[in-house]
Amino acid sequence: MLTKVYGSAVFGVEATTVVVEVNVARGIGYHLVGLPDNAIKESNYRIAAALSNNGFKIPGKKITINMAPADLRKEGSAYDLSLAIGILTASGQINAGNLDDYVIMGELSLDGSLQPIRGALPIALKAKEEGFKGFILPESNAEEAGIVEELLVFGVKEITEVTAFFDKNIPLKPTKVNIALQFKRQLDLSEHDFSDVKGQEGVKRCMEIAAAGGHNIILIGPPGAGKTMLAKRLPSILPPMNIEEALETTKIHSVVGRIKTGGLICRRPFRSPHHTISDVALVGGGAYPQPGEISLSHNGVLFLDELPEFKRGVLEVMRQPLEDREVTISRARFTVSYPCSFMLVASMNPSPSGFFNDSSSPSRSSAAEMQRYMGKISGPLLDRIDLHIEVSPVPFDKLAEKRKGEGSAEIRNRVTRAREHQTERFKSNTKVHYNAQMSTRQIRNHCVLDAASAELLKSAMKRLNLSARAYDRILKVSRTIADLEAKENIEAEHLAEAIQYRSLDREGWLG
Template sequence: MVARTYTVAFEGVEARLVEVQCALAAGMPGFSVVGLPDKAVSEARERVRAALGALSIALPMKKITINLSPADLPKEGSHFDLPIALAVLAAIGIIPPEDIEDCVSIGELSLDGRLIPVVGALPSAMAAAEAGRALICPAACGSEAAWVGATQVFAPSTLDAALRHFTGQSPLPPARPGEVTPDPSLRDLRDVKGQERAKRALEIAAAGRHHLFMVGPPGAGKSMLAARLPGILPPLNAAEALETSMIQSLAGLLSDGGISRTRPFREPHHTASTAAMIGGGRGARPGEISLAHNGVLFMDEFPEFARTVLDTLRQPIETGEVVVARANAHVRYPCRFLLIAAANPCKCGHFGDAARACSRAPGCAEDYLGRISGPLMDRFDLRIEVPPVGFADLDLPASGDSSATVAARVAAARAVQNARFSAHPATRTNAEAEGAILEQIAGPDAEGRDLLTRAAERFGLSARAYHRILRVARTVADLDGSEHVRKPHLAEAISFRLTGAAG
């Protein structure tokens, strides 16, 4: 019996390596795959057999057993095709076994031997780099996987090309990274007429990564404001872009191997399920909160989301990660997102308008916003009312700063925070500061402390609210270019805490 071990990267941000063992033994000719495979993996034997037949490679008259080890780890997907084929070719002596033992491989085989792209090439390349191995993947995945840079990536278009590479007949050149793709959908903040207070809240949210809750009637511009947030956020740095792209790779959202420096903007519909938001389903895929990692999660019609969906957001907001636990998989995904929530003041949306409000006011508004639990609402640093814009204001020319101008101020504030937290890698922005670090960077002067104490006593602020006000005040001071948090900074932070849904 001949047995060899080759490696394939298993899907997941925390990529694990699954060994593919091929054994030839005396017995009836045939293919068998063992090790908890799903239907797609079991069908790999037919695809591999047909692909080898297309190359005029005859299999020996022996039983071929493919063992996907470890056996207790469930396997699914078609990306095992290529490693199984390479293992068979090595076991029958066509490919030198020592040449591929240090390779990680992924890829689906068509019946004529072409390599079909699969999801997860980027995290697979990361796993290969950590293991000190090269990666073999389909040509369509090569430019995506090559972004890792810490390992060689070879991307044949066919099984025949991979075979010629390993036999030395036609070595493949290493794949090159794809392009950094610009985002043409960024919109200018000057398009929004009026709403100066809302624009200010948006700037503070972007500068310190503070979660923002907006409440206002339909058509007031809540969605319009949220859609312009990516245009004022600083671009992703190299590490953030790679981290974000790994999650998008698992979801199959990367196109042509390119990655973007623009922060992701996700806006799930209010009918989204818990699995769609948090992650799960087949293969424990990343959910919307992970796809918004390092970017923005915009939840319009916030009270319309299922109560279970809303309450599952509480822990990810605090920890910046989520564990998708299933019977056969536990996958940990990062989810450091900026949450922007928007809501109408009541079910009909016209609470506060005497001419249009329904007869159930004010109980209608209390019931509607009451769908949002207190602990979740307490996690919003900024809360604002977005009033309707009058027709006269719509005829006025564009006013206020452009997105580029606001983005420059936000970038300057973020630069101050990067320097401030350089010795604390777990803390990147003011919104994440806590404990002794928060006291050190946001300790107010005597007048500011007196104002904050009186506000806490009068409005019954929780300890979480107290600390979140300090974080917002620190961000306001950074935008103001002030080294210390003073009374005006705290006054503005308190005003954003005690408006909107807080009232």
């Protein structure tokens, strides 16, 4: 008897429906075809034990299983439940006449209980797109898949619940997710707030500008100045994610199995990899490609602490993703792409000792040592960082103040209003959403300077020995500062403020 069960394979962040065809006929044998990996080939042992421990059995006949399309590689243990239900139906142990209505996925334990799977959200989205009535999967993944509206999502604990649903019409309870409530809960759980930061008003202002325009930023200062503390608070002033951004972010984390509690990721990610990270772990890849840290920070912040300590080759692979906001991984048989639209926040000491600008420090580095240290970061990478800000240690009287500074909520309100101006400005362009993404042509259209401002920029570039690469960055940042003040045109004071955020372009830093 031939039976068809529907599963799904995930490549990149998109799913493809897989038809599991099970045929039970006379003879002896177990044949599994359709490019399964080792985890799927081993499934017959898990399935046999699970069925035996729940009153079923593997039939002593010839079992042929084809996973179509046969030229698409399938991997992972999530097909256990699909295979088991197919075997039970094809051998007549259960009567399942409506298998065509459901996608079924889950990893079986030997006692028949179900373990969580990866990629539940992309699979649920694909099931809805292709017109399936429901999705049966492990209970621990139910909230994640339940985000998808107009699809019945049934979370089950063990295989007997599935067999009873099909064979005895015992109903399963669908999982319903209140998306609005999830947004509220996660936004209320913010751990870091700018009100905790003492002093550093200039740096906080710079980070507000970075958040408003989506600009990459680098913090330069000695150890203990508060660079990491400030970076961790940046997500708290970014505009709240909309439902499309939340779904994109959740899909990526779903693929790598990083969703632990709740279904929807509503808070912007903050990723901070160690400086020993490999290029594959940062960008993504591997024998079976997985998203890297830059994709896991999609719609959020990627923080690289002590930037010069990272291997230069690791930093260089970020150049293309920073520009394209997408990373493409190519292998001999396939190519996958992962989105990676993130804000890069980097920090570094100004010199190997960390006290290049501190005349009172006994461990000052020479100018030559400082140049070698800065030379670890390539010019093309710095090209993609719009804001450079020096972070100085906070004096004792500021640290001892009991008065709290401005909180993240107030700053976020201003940032959100500035982003709304940018959304309106770029509404006709689906690829550009905020100022940092502007192309050269858009800079010319939206960053027009009057004669006085143009003369100011010319004078500053000459007097401060700013490099040519600073020109477009200054204009982008000026546009964001004007947006924060709800000004239609860039004015001289906006330009003057933007110029001071180009520390690393000045002679004496990189020469």
